[in-house]
Amino acid sequence: MATTHLPTMLRDTAVHLVRLLGPKPMAKPTDMAGRRVIVTGASSGSIGYAAALELARWGAEVVVTCRRDPDALQQALRAELGHAGGGVAAQALDLADRDSVSAFAGWYRRRFGALHVLINNAGILHDVLALRRQVERSPDGFEVHWRINYLGTFHLTSLLLPTLIDSAAADGDARVLNVTSHQHMRGRNDRLFAEFGGHNPWDAYGQSKLALIHMTQALHRRHGGTGKFRALSVHPGSVYTNLVAGGLESYRGVRPIQWLLAAPVKAALLSPQQGAQTTLFCATDADVEGGRYYERCAVGRPSTDALDASVAERLWELSEEWLAQP
Secondary structure: OOOOOOOHHHHHHHHHHHHHHHHOOOOOOOOOOEEEEEEOOOOOHHHHHHEHHHHHHHHOOOEEEEEOHHHHHHHHHHHHHOOOOOOOOEEEOOOOOHHHHHHHHHHHHHOOOOOEEEEOOOOOOOOOOOOOOOOOOOOOOOOHHHHHHHHHHHHHHHOOOOOHHHHHHOOOEEEEEOOOHHHHOOHHHHHOOOOOOOOOOHHHHHHHHHHHHHHHHHHHHHHOOOOOEEOOOOOOOOEHHHHHHHHHOOOOOOOOHHHHHHHHHOOOOOOOOHHHHHHHHHHHHOOOOOOOOOOOEEEEOOHHHHHHHHHHHHHHHHHHHHOOOO
């Protein structure tokens, strides 16, 4: 069991227990009428679903994405909304597929035009117990966490950036929120530029989340000078979502005792609704600071590696080179 991530999961449970028993920060309801928002990775049971539902209740026009069955997702959200709030539309998006990302961005621009908030919430964590020994790769050869959590997000943001910049100029405010994790502290800058050679999915996940913080800061340095455009990193807290539940269920040998593993973890972690609060805060608060890392609805401090601007610039340039490849 020493090779699994169970010790870290137990440690995280202990660290966050005090916060869970104490008062939890909440985003204030905000009038979002006239604001257009994209929330990626908004499947039922996710932080994205909870954030999208609340933003629509506050009047925003929200587009959500998922990999499979967007019609069912759209129906579920609309059923919860009833006739209150703004509109909700759902569309398929696979961040590991260049064509899917391009198709979604083109569809959005044609149908909606303006975009005020892009919430890059979609992400994966495969092999949550770290029991497997083989690096999982995407169809185009990248380590799968890196490909989906970082490269796919960078691609999507790049395609939608002109729309965000135009909306910021026209309406005075546009934002990109990259949902990261305190697990970014497992990441190391020197590993960002080397082939992933380990077998621990939590290390791979941490690398991808570290890269997202670098992306946030580089994006804000490039486009945040007017104060109308902001890019922010968001740590939602340790949350029991469909990502965790589905990860446990993926082990055939674990399924018979899944309830035994899941019950204490679920009891000790935030709900998706609680985990969505910092995302909601950063999407709506007038005074959030671009380029910063937020947790518990306030500015937090990421790892020392995450604060290295030269690494962020190098990573940005390499990511642009990847995008330019056929």
